[in-house]
Amino acid sequence: MxxxxxxxxxxxxxxxxxxxxxxxxxxxxxxxxxxxxxxxxxxxxxxxxxxxxxxxxxxxxxxxxxxxxxxxxxxxxxxxxxxxIMQVAEPSAEERAAIEQQLAQPGPIEEALEKTSSILSDISGAAGMVMVPKREPRLAQMRLVSLDERRALAVLVGEDGQVENRVLDIGSAASVGSLEEASNYISAHLAGRTLAESVAAMQHEISSGKSALDEASASLVEAGIAVWSEDTAKRPVLIVRGQANLLDESALGDLDRVRQLLDDLENKQSIAELLESAREAQSARIFIGSENRLFALSGSSVIASPYRDRDGKVVGVLGVIGPTRLNYARVVPIVDFTARSLGKRIG
Structure with missing residues:
Protein backbone atom coordinates (compact mmCIF):
# COMPACT_ATOMS: atom_id res chain seq x y z
CA MET A 1 0.00 0.00 0.00
CA ILE A 85 7.10 14.66 10.89
CA MET A 86 10.00 13.66 13.10
CA GLN A 87 12.07 16.40 14.67
CA VAL A 88 15.55 15.19 15.55
CA ALA A 89 17.17 16.06 18.88
CA GLU A 90 20.88 16.77 18.68
CA PRO A 91 23.16 14.71 20.96
CA SER A 92 23.68 16.27 24.36
CA ALA A 93 27.02 17.82 25.29
CA GLU A 94 27.62 14.85 27.60
CA GLU A 95 26.94 12.36 24.81
CA ARG A 96 29.20 14.20 22.37
CA ALA A 97 31.99 14.38 24.95
CA ALA A 98 31.66 10.68 25.79
CA ILE A 99 31.87 9.68 22.12
CA GLU A 100 34.85 11.92 21.38
CA GLN A 101 36.68 10.87 24.55
CA GLN A 102 36.38 7.17 23.72
CA LEU A 103 37.53 7.60 20.14
CA ALA A 104 40.43 9.91 21.05
CA GLN A 105 42.22 7.14 22.94
CA PRO A 106 45.33 5.79 21.15
CA GLY A 107 45.54 2.23 19.91
CA PRO A 108 45.04 0.02 16.83
CA ILE A 109 42.24 1.03 14.50
CA GLU A 110 40.41 -2.23 15.31
CA GLU A 111 40.06 -1.03 18.88
CA ALA A 112 38.55 2.24 17.67
CA LEU A 113 36.05 0.32 15.53
CA GLU A 114 35.07 -1.92 18.43
CA LYS A 115 34.70 1.09 20.73
CA THR A 116 32.51 2.77 18.14
CA SER A 117 30.21 -0.23 17.94
CA SER A 118 29.98 -0.38 21.74
CA ILE A 119 29.31 3.37 22.01
CA LEU A 120 26.45 3.16 19.53
CA SER A 121 24.99 0.21 21.42
CA ASP A 122 25.26 1.89 24.83
CA ILE A 123 23.72 5.19 23.76
CA SER A 124 20.97 3.82 21.49
CA GLY A 125 19.96 0.84 23.62
CA ALA A 126 20.11 -1.30 20.46
CA ALA A 127 22.96 -3.21 18.81
CA GLY A 128 25.81 -1.17 17.34
CA MET A 129 27.45 -2.06 14.03
CA VAL A 130 30.56 -0.85 12.24
CA MET A 131 31.78 -2.00 8.85
CA VAL A 132 35.53 -2.57 8.79
CA PRO A 133 37.15 -0.36 6.14
CA LYS A 134 37.98 -2.24 2.96
CA ARG A 135 40.84 0.10 2.16
CA GLU A 136 44.21 -1.28 3.23
CA PRO A 137 46.61 1.30 4.62
CA ARG A 138 49.95 1.90 2.97
CA LEU A 139 52.73 0.61 5.17
CA ALA A 140 55.96 2.26 6.28
CA GLN A 141 57.92 -0.34 8.21
CA MET A 142 57.83 -3.47 10.34
CA ARG A 143 60.15 -4.26 13.21
CA LEU A 144 60.73 -7.62 14.89
CA VAL A 145 61.59 -7.38 18.59
CA SER A 146 62.61 -10.40 20.68
CA LEU A 147 60.32 -11.23 23.60
CA ASP A 148 61.92 -14.51 24.67
CA GLU A 149 63.62 -17.52 23.10
CA ARG A 150 60.54 -18.60 21.15
CA ARG A 151 58.55 -15.41 20.61
CA ALA A 152 59.02 -12.09 18.87
CA LEU A 153 56.85 -8.98 18.66
CA ALA A 154 56.03 -7.77 15.17
CA VAL A 155 55.39 -4.02 15.13
CA LEU A 156 53.71 -2.79 11.94
CA VAL A 157 53.69 0.96 11.23
CA GLY A 158 51.45 2.52 8.59
CA GLU A 159 52.17 5.64 6.55
CA ASP A 160 49.31 7.29 8.44
CA GLY A 161 51.10 6.69 11.75
CA GLN A 162 48.90 3.82 12.91
CA VAL A 163 50.80 1.16 14.85
CA GLU A 164 49.70 -2.47 15.28
CA ASN A 165 51.41 -5.27 17.19
CA ARG A 166 51.27 -9.05 16.83
CA VAL A 167 53.15 -11.77 18.70
CA LEU A 168 55.02 -14.27 16.49
CA ASP A 169 55.96 -17.81 17.43
CA ILE A 170 59.44 -18.00 15.90
CA GLY A 171 59.80 -21.68 16.74
CA SER A 172 63.48 -21.59 17.68
CA ALA A 173 66.09 -19.28 19.05
CA ALA A 174 66.81 -16.29 16.82
CA SER A 175 69.77 -14.00 17.12
CA VAL A 176 69.48 -10.24 17.38
CA GLY A 177 71.23 -10.08 14.02
CA SER A 178 68.63 -12.32 12.38
CA LEU A 179 65.78 -10.23 13.78
CA GLU A 180 67.45 -7.07 12.53
CA GLU A 181 68.13 -8.50 9.09
CA ALA A 182 64.54 -9.76 8.75
CA SER A 183 63.17 -6.40 9.92
CA ASN A 184 65.23 -4.49 7.38
CA TYR A 185 64.24 -6.87 4.58
CA ILE A 186 60.53 -6.65 5.41
CA SER A 187 60.59 -2.86 5.75
CA ALA A 188 62.31 -2.54 2.38
CA HIS A 189 59.44 -4.44 0.77
CA LEU A 190 56.71 -2.62 2.72
CA ALA A 191 57.53 0.92 1.69
CA GLY A 192 54.42 2.45 0.14
CA ARG A 193 52.71 -0.89 -0.39
CA THR A 194 49.69 -2.51 1.17
CA LEU A 195 50.24 -5.61 3.29
CA ALA A 196 48.88 -7.86 0.54
CA GLU A 197 51.25 -6.35 -2.03
CA SER A 198 54.19 -6.67 0.36
CA VAL A 199 53.44 -10.30 1.19
CA ALA A 200 53.23 -11.22 -2.50
CA ALA A 201 56.59 -9.57 -3.27
CA MET A 202 58.39 -11.21 -0.37
CA GLN A 203 56.94 -14.65 -1.00
CA HIS A 204 58.05 -14.47 -4.65
CA GLU A 205 61.63 -13.52 -3.81
CA ILE A 206 62.02 -16.13 -1.06
CA SER A 207 60.45 -18.96 -3.05
CA SER A 208 62.53 -18.16 -6.14
CA GLY A 209 65.74 -17.96 -4.13
CA LYS A 210 66.36 -14.36 -5.13
CA SER A 211 66.58 -13.00 -1.59
CA ALA A 212 69.97 -12.56 0.07
CA LEU A 213 68.63 -13.69 3.46
CA ASP A 214 70.25 -16.47 5.44
CA GLU A 215 68.11 -19.39 6.56
CA ALA A 216 67.31 -17.98 10.02
CA SER A 217 66.28 -14.57 8.72
CA ALA A 218 64.21 -16.11 5.93
CA SER A 219 62.34 -18.19 8.51
CA LEU A 220 61.57 -15.04 10.50
CA VAL A 221 60.27 -13.26 7.40
CA GLU A 222 58.05 -16.22 6.58
CA ALA A 223 56.73 -16.26 10.16
CA GLY A 224 55.88 -12.56 9.85
CA ILE A 225 54.20 -13.11 6.49
CA ALA A 226 52.14 -15.97 7.93
CA VAL A 227 50.83 -14.13 10.98
CA TRP A 228 49.92 -10.96 9.11
CA SER A 229 48.35 -12.84 6.18
CA GLU A 230 46.26 -14.93 8.57
CA ASP A 231 45.28 -11.84 10.53
CA THR A 232 44.17 -10.01 7.38
CA ALA A 233 42.09 -12.97 6.19
CA LYS A 234 40.34 -13.28 9.54
CA ARG A 235 39.44 -9.64 9.95
CA PRO A 236 35.66 -9.29 10.09
CA VAL A 237 33.65 -7.34 7.57
CA LEU A 238 31.39 -6.17 10.38
CA ILE A 239 31.78 -5.58 14.11
CA VAL A 240 28.57 -5.95 16.12
CA ARG A 241 28.25 -5.15 19.81
CA GLY A 242 25.27 -5.03 22.18
CA GLN A 243 23.12 -7.89 20.93
CA ALA A 244 21.96 -8.38 24.53
CA ASN A 245 20.16 -5.03 24.29
CA LEU A 246 17.74 -6.67 21.89
CA LEU A 247 16.55 -9.00 24.66
CA ASP A 248 14.89 -6.39 26.87
CA GLU A 249 11.57 -6.84 28.69
CA SER A 250 9.54 -5.62 25.74
CA ALA A 251 11.01 -8.44 23.63
CA LEU A 252 9.69 -11.21 25.86
CA GLY A 253 6.29 -11.14 24.19
CA ASP A 254 7.82 -11.37 20.72
CA LEU A 255 10.63 -13.88 21.07
CA ASP A 256 10.20 -15.27 17.56
CA ARG A 257 10.93 -11.85 16.06
CA VAL A 258 13.95 -11.31 18.31
CA ARG A 259 15.27 -14.78 17.53
CA GLN A 260 14.96 -14.02 13.83
CA LEU A 261 16.80 -10.72 14.29
CA LEU A 262 19.65 -12.46 16.11
CA ASP A 263 19.79 -14.93 13.23
CA ASP A 264 19.99 -11.99 10.82
CA LEU A 265 22.93 -10.60 12.77
CA GLU A 266 24.75 -13.93 12.51
CA ASN A 267 24.67 -13.48 8.73
CA LYS A 268 27.07 -10.55 8.84
CA GLN A 269 27.68 -10.57 5.11
CA SER A 270 24.02 -9.76 4.40
CA ILE A 271 24.00 -7.01 7.03
CA ALA A 272 27.21 -5.61 5.57
CA GLU A 273 25.63 -5.52 2.11
CA LEU A 274 22.72 -3.54 3.54
CA LEU A 275 25.08 -1.06 5.17
CA GLU A 276 27.04 -0.84 1.94
CA SER A 277 23.97 0.66 0.29
CA ALA A 278 24.32 3.66 2.63
CA ARG A 279 27.87 4.51 1.49
CA GLU A 280 26.75 7.31 -0.83
CA ALA A 281 24.36 8.93 1.67
CA GLN A 282 25.20 12.41 2.91
CA SER A 283 23.82 11.61 6.35
CA ALA A 284 22.03 8.78 8.14
CA ARG A 285 19.78 6.46 6.16
CA ILE A 286 16.90 4.65 7.83
CA PHE A 287 15.82 1.16 6.80
CA ILE A 288 12.48 0.24 8.36
CA GLY A 289 11.16 -3.29 8.80
CA SER A 290 9.79 -5.07 5.76
CA GLU A 291 10.99 -2.28 3.42
CA ASN A 292 14.09 -4.47 3.21
CA ARG A 293 13.75 -8.18 2.42
CA LEU A 294 16.46 -9.01 4.97
CA PHE A 295 14.10 -7.99 7.77
CA ALA A 296 10.88 -9.32 6.31
CA LEU A 297 10.54 -11.75 9.23
CA SER A 298 12.20 -9.91 12.10
CA GLY A 299 10.66 -6.53 11.28
CA SER A 300 13.78 -4.69 12.41
CA SER A 301 15.11 -1.24 11.62
CA VAL A 302 18.60 -0.02 10.80
CA ILE A 303 19.96 3.52 11.05
CA ALA A 304 23.24 3.79 9.12
CA SER A 305 25.67 6.54 8.21
CA PRO A 306 28.93 6.51 6.21
CA TYR A 307 32.19 7.62 7.80
CA ARG A 308 34.95 9.34 5.84
CA ASP A 309 38.71 9.83 6.03
CA ARG A 310 40.49 13.19 6.06
CA ASP A 311 40.12 13.48 2.28
CA GLY A 312 36.36 13.03 2.48
CA LYS A 313 36.49 9.53 1.00
CA VAL A 314 33.97 7.06 2.39
CA VAL A 315 35.86 4.20 4.06
CA GLY A 316 33.00 2.43 5.84
CA VAL A 317 29.52 2.59 7.32
CA LEU A 318 28.32 2.39 10.91
CA GLY A 319 24.91 2.24 12.51
CA VAL A 320 22.51 0.58 14.90
CA ILE A 321 19.99 -2.20 14.49
CA GLY A 322 16.98 -2.90 16.65
CA PRO A 323 13.21 -3.17 16.71
CA THR A 324 11.15 -0.78 14.59
CA ARG A 325 10.31 1.18 17.74
CA LEU A 326 13.80 2.69 17.86
CA ASN A 327 13.88 6.27 19.10
CA TYR A 328 14.67 7.59 15.61
CA ALA A 329 14.68 11.26 16.60
CA ARG A 330 17.42 10.65 19.16
CA VAL A 331 19.42 7.90 17.47
CA VAL A 332 19.73 9.42 13.98
CA PRO A 333 21.83 12.43 15.06
CA ILE A 334 23.92 10.23 17.38
CA VAL A 335 24.77 7.93 14.48
CA ASP A 336 25.71 10.92 12.31
CA PHE A 337 27.87 12.49 15.05
CA THR A 338 29.61 9.18 15.76
CA ALA A 339 30.37 8.75 12.06
CA ARG A 340 32.02 12.19 11.95
CA SER A 341 33.99 11.45 15.13
CA LEU A 342 35.23 8.10 13.84
CA GLY A 343 36.27 9.75 10.57
CA LYS A 344 38.48 12.16 12.55
CA ARG A 345 40.02 9.23 14.43
CA ILE A 346 40.85 7.36 11.25
CA GLY A 347 42.27 10.47 9.63
Missing part, protein backbone atom coordinates in the same frame (compact mmCIF):
# COMPACT_ATOMS: atom_id res chain seq x y z
CA UNK A 2 1.26 3.48 -0.90
CA UNK A 3 0.98 6.03 1.89
CA UNK A 4 -0.57 9.40 1.05
CA UNK A 5 1.67 12.47 1.22
CA UNK A 6 1.71 13.99 4.69
CA UNK A 7 0.35 17.23 3.23
CA UNK A 8 -2.89 15.45 2.30
CA UNK A 9 -3.71 14.48 5.88
CA UNK A 10 -5.75 16.88 7.99
CA UNK A 11 -4.04 18.70 10.84
CA UNK A 12 -6.16 16.79 13.33
CA UNK A 13 -5.24 13.43 11.85
CA UNK A 14 -1.60 14.47 11.66
CA UNK A 15 -1.54 15.38 15.37
CA UNK A 16 -3.20 12.12 16.38
CA UNK A 17 -0.87 10.14 14.14
CA UNK A 18 2.22 11.85 15.59
CA UNK A 19 1.11 11.08 19.14
CA UNK A 20 0.42 7.44 18.33
CA UNK A 21 3.88 7.00 16.82
CA UNK A 22 5.69 8.86 19.61
CA UNK A 23 3.85 6.94 22.34
CA UNK A 24 4.50 3.65 20.56
CA UNK A 25 8.20 4.38 20.14
CA UNK A 26 8.39 5.16 23.85
CA UNK A 27 6.43 2.21 25.19
CA UNK A 28 6.53 -0.39 22.45
CA UNK A 29 2.82 -0.97 23.04
CA UNK A 30 -0.27 -0.16 20.92
CA UNK A 31 -1.84 3.17 21.82
CA UNK A 32 -5.54 3.49 22.61
CA UNK A 33 -7.99 6.38 22.33
CA UNK A 34 -8.23 6.88 26.10
CA UNK A 35 -4.48 7.39 26.40
CA UNK A 36 -4.51 9.82 23.49
CA UNK A 37 -7.37 11.82 25.01
CA UNK A 38 -5.17 12.56 28.04
CA UNK A 39 -2.57 14.43 26.01
CA UNK A 40 -2.53 18.20 26.36
CA UNK A 41 -3.90 19.99 23.35
CA UNK A 42 -6.10 17.10 22.19
CA UNK A 43 -9.60 18.49 22.67
CA UNK A 44 -11.40 15.48 21.30
CA UNK A 45 -13.54 12.81 22.89
CA UNK A 46 -12.33 9.19 22.82
CA UNK A 47 -15.08 8.49 20.26
CA UNK A 48 -13.78 11.24 17.94
CA UNK A 49 -10.23 9.97 18.41
CA UNK A 50 -11.32 6.45 17.52
CA UNK A 51 -12.83 7.81 14.32
CA UNK A 52 -9.52 9.45 13.37
CA UNK A 53 -7.62 6.27 14.25
CA UNK A 54 -9.93 4.32 11.96
CA UNK A 55 -9.22 6.75 9.11
CA UNK A 56 -5.47 6.42 9.64
CA UNK A 57 -5.80 2.66 9.67
CA UNK A 58 -7.67 2.74 6.37
CA UNK A 59 -4.82 4.82 4.93
CA UNK A 60 -2.38 2.06 5.91
CA UNK A 61 -0.55 4.22 8.43
CA UNK A 62 -1.74 2.43 11.57
CA UNK A 63 -2.64 -1.13 12.43
CA UNK A 64 -4.67 -2.69 15.23
CA UNK A 65 -3.11 -5.90 16.61
CA UNK A 66 -5.74 -8.54 17.25
CA UNK A 67 -4.74 -8.70 20.91
CA UNK A 68 -5.33 -5.01 21.57
CA UNK A 69 -7.83 -2.25 20.87
CA UNK A 70 -4.96 0.20 20.48
CA UNK A 71 -3.12 1.16 17.30
CA UNK A 72 0.51 1.00 16.30
CA UNK A 73 2.27 2.42 13.23
CA UNK A 74 2.80 0.25 10.18
CA UNK A 75 6.05 0.25 8.24
CA UNK A 76 4.44 2.80 5.89
CA UNK A 77 3.42 4.88 8.89
CA UNK A 78 6.89 4.86 10.39
CA UNK A 79 8.34 5.87 7.03
CA UNK A 80 5.97 8.82 6.81
CA UNK A 81 6.84 9.80 10.38
CA UNK A 82 10.62 9.79 9.94
CA UNK A 83 10.48 11.50 6.55
CA UNK A 84 7.85 14.14 7.20
Missing amino acids: TSPPISEITDRARDIFRLVVEDYLTSGQPVGSKALAQHDGINLSPASIRSVLSELEQLGLLAAPHTSAGRMPTTHGLRMFVDG
